[in-house]
Every structure is written in structure tokens, then in C-alpha cells.
Amino acid sequence: MNKRHALALAASTQAASPEHKRFQTLLGKIDKARARLHSWQQQLPLFAQVHQQQVAPLLQRLNHTRFAWALELEQLQLSQKWSKVDRGTLSEMICNICGALLDTGEDTDPEIKALYNRHAEVDFDREGQQQLDEFKAALERMTGVDLGDDPVLSPDELLQRARASMAQSWEEAHAHAEAARDTHRRQARKPRKTAAQKRAEEDERRISQTVREVYRKLASALHPDRMPADTPPDVRAQATARMQRANVAYEAGDLLALLELQLQIEQVDLAHASRMAADQVRHFNKVLAGQLQELEAEIDGRQQAFCESYRLMTYRRLDPERLIDVIKEETRHLEVAQLQWEKERRRLGREPAQVKLFLKQWRLEQREADWGFDR
Numbered sequence: 150m151n152k153r154h155a156l157a158l159a160a161s162t163q164a165a166s167p168e169h170k171r172f173q174t175l176l177g178k179i180d181k182a183r184a185r186l187h188s189w190q191q192q193l194p195l196f197a198q199v200h201q202q203q204v205a206p207l208l209q210r211l212n213h214t215r216f217a218w219a220l221e222l223e224q225l226q227l228s229q230k231w232s233k234v235d236r237g238t239l240s241e242m243i244c245n246i247c248g249a250l251l252d253t254g255e256d257t258d259p260e261i262k263a264l265y266n267r268h269a270e271v272d273f274d275r276e277g278q279q280q281l282d283e284f285k286a287a288l289e290r291m292t293g294v295d296l297g298d299d300p301v302l303s304p305d306e307l308l309q310r311a312r313a314s315m316a317q318s319w320e321e322a323h324a325h326a327e328a329a330r331d332t333h334r335r336q337a338r339k340p341r342k343t344a345a346q347k348r349a350e351e352d353e354r355r356i357s358q359t360v361r362e363v364y365r366k367l368a369s370a371l372h373p374d375r376m377p378a379d380t381p382p383d384v385r386a387q388a389t390a391r392m393q394r395a396n397v398a399y400e401a402g403d404l405l406a407l408l409e410l411q412l413q414i415e416q417v418d419l420a421h422a423s424r425m426a427a428d429q430v431r432h433f434n435k436v437l438a439g440q441l442q443e444l445e446a447e448i449d450g451r452q453q454a455f456c457e458s459y460r461l462m463t464y465r466r467l468d469p470e471r472l473i474d475v476i477k478e479e480t481r482h483l484e485v486a487q488l489q490w491e492k493e494r495r496r497l498g499r500e501p502a503q504v505k506l507f508l509k510q511w512r513l514e515q516r517e518a519d520w521g522f523d524r
Contacts, residue, residue: 168430175437179405182444188469189451196472200459203476207483212250214490219246219264221494225504238508240268248273253460359432363407364399371395404436 219242226239247265251257251273266272271279289295369375371392376385391410398406452467461475497507 166430168434171434172430172437175434175441176405179437179441179444182441182448185469186444186448186451189448189455192469192472193451193455196476199473199476200479204479204483207480207487211483211487211490214487215246215250216258216261216264218490218494219243219261222246223264223268225497225499229501234512235505235508238512242511243268359436360399360402360404360407363404363411364395367395367407367410368392402436403440404433405440408433 222239222243226236226243231239244265247261247268250261251265262273269276371388373385373389373392376388380388395407395410397403398410449466452463455461455467456463459475467475498504
């Protein structure tokens, strides 16, 4: 029987104990969380391979289409004399296309940047620095932190520096407040602790000792120095391997792994586990709940890093076993976007009257979009 399933079975045999039931529930949730984390580790390389094969070519084709249209707009602008408004609209369209390509591209294409600079009032690099300076100034006003004069910092690096400075300031203020409170406590009369406070302190003490107590029991049974001299080499090697696992689990505070090892060496049998006092199980539950919380945080961190790497926006927890759905969704999005860009190019036309009508409609759409955003 799987050792973790055995622990769950042991907990389930205890009649009418909420703590034993919660113990069983936590074991199941930790099992699922570890499986999910392992799935992320397994699926990410596969996703990267499929993404490179299926999504990257579509994105490259779309970007090529967008840049080609920007070049066509420039040629159209040069083909005849347009009104000042229409010339400005064509330049704005070119800057919008090239700016989006430059913002999303990992490498700055010099041809795209040159086309942007030919039609922008401020060149791309200078505009980017201006925006970064404005962001930095706004961040300093909000946080009260001096972010220095380093010109190569990105927005993310500025945010990290601001967070680090604020965290340091908070820690210093917290330390100062703690010192003041300690002084006040020494000067003031020490109040008597309530029964609830005493129970809470006892709980904390026992929780801190839970992992250590389980580890000590394992060490007493597995440590090579405690084994008889005539112990067979294979038995000694197995005990040494288990002791190494126990050391790793103890360093990580992994109570579940220690309990599984206890079950493996029969320090805890099912009958004993089912008779564990609810009070003892309650302390186990608090440690296991903390482990579950750490696992869930690591899973969320994996998903966040994944979404940032592929520029994905999602407000739901992804299933790593179904990342192919993300590929399909991206593929559909890129195919629709490709059709829309090609449709826009056809709608523009080449006849001056048709071009003027298109530009007028484009300006109207931009004003409506700006109005909706401002509202």
C-alpha cells in the first residue's frame, strides 16, 4: 500500500475526530499539490517545444504583415500630396504599428525603429527614456524613495528597487518600534497572561517541536552509528539512504515526508496512527497546512513566470496537463489577427477618395477608443 494512502487510512479509522478528518484532507491536498507542481516541471519544456513549432511561425508571419503594411502606408504617403491632417494620420498609423512591434519584440529591429523615427515627433529611444523618467518620477513621488540616477534601469528594475528600499525602511521602522515597545514593556508592569494566551503559546511551542520530535525518532532508528556492528551491508545502505532523506526533509520542515519514513520503518503502524490523540494530530495539521500553503505559492509562482515568459493574460489557475489549450487559443488569436490585418489593408484601397474615407473612419475610431478609455 502507498505509504501516504496508509497514513490517510489510519486517520480515517479514528471515529468522530475532526482533527483526524482534517489530517486526511490535508494529506490529499498535499498529494494533489505536489502532483500539480511536478506536472508543471514536466510540461513546461514540452510546451516550449510546441510553442516554437506552432505559435512562433504564426507570430512571425503576423509581425511581417504588420511591418509590410507600415511600409505600404509610407509609400502611399509619398505617392501624392495629401492634406496635413491625412499626412498626420498616415504617420500616426505607421508609428502605432512600429511602436507595437518594437514594444513586443525581444530584439529591436533597426529597420522598424528607423521607420518609426521617420514619422514620429520624437525618436523611439528618446521617447522611451522620457516615459521611463516620468515613470521614475511618479514612483518616487508615491513611495518617497530616491531611485538614483542609473539611466539603464527598466521599469521592472525600478519597481524592484523601490520595493527593496521600502522594505528596508519598513524593517528599520519595525525594529525601532519593537525596541520602543520592549522599553515600554520593561518599564510597565507586566500583565498576567490569560488562559487563552497560555494555550496559544503552548500550541506554538509544540508546533515548533513537532518536526524535530519526529526527526529525532527517525535518527535514533536510522543513524549508522546506532546500528549493530554485524548489520548486513545492504541493510546499512538502506538505512543510510533513509537517513539522508530524513535529513533533507528535516531541513525543509517537511513533516509529511518524515511521517512517511516513520511508516516505512514501522515506527508508526496503522493501529498506532489511528489512536494518535486529536491534540497531537492538531499540531501535525498546523505544520501540514503550512506546507500546503508553501506548495500552493510555488505553483502560483510557476504559473506567473510562465505567463510573463509568453506574455499571457489569465485570471484563472491553469492546468499544466492542458497547456495545449493555451497553444490552441494563441493559434486562433493569431490567425484571427492575421485575417483582420489583411482585411484592413484591402479596406484602405489605393484610390485617393477611398484612402481619404478610410483615414477619416480611422480617426473617428481612435477618438471613440480614446473617449471610452478616458471615461
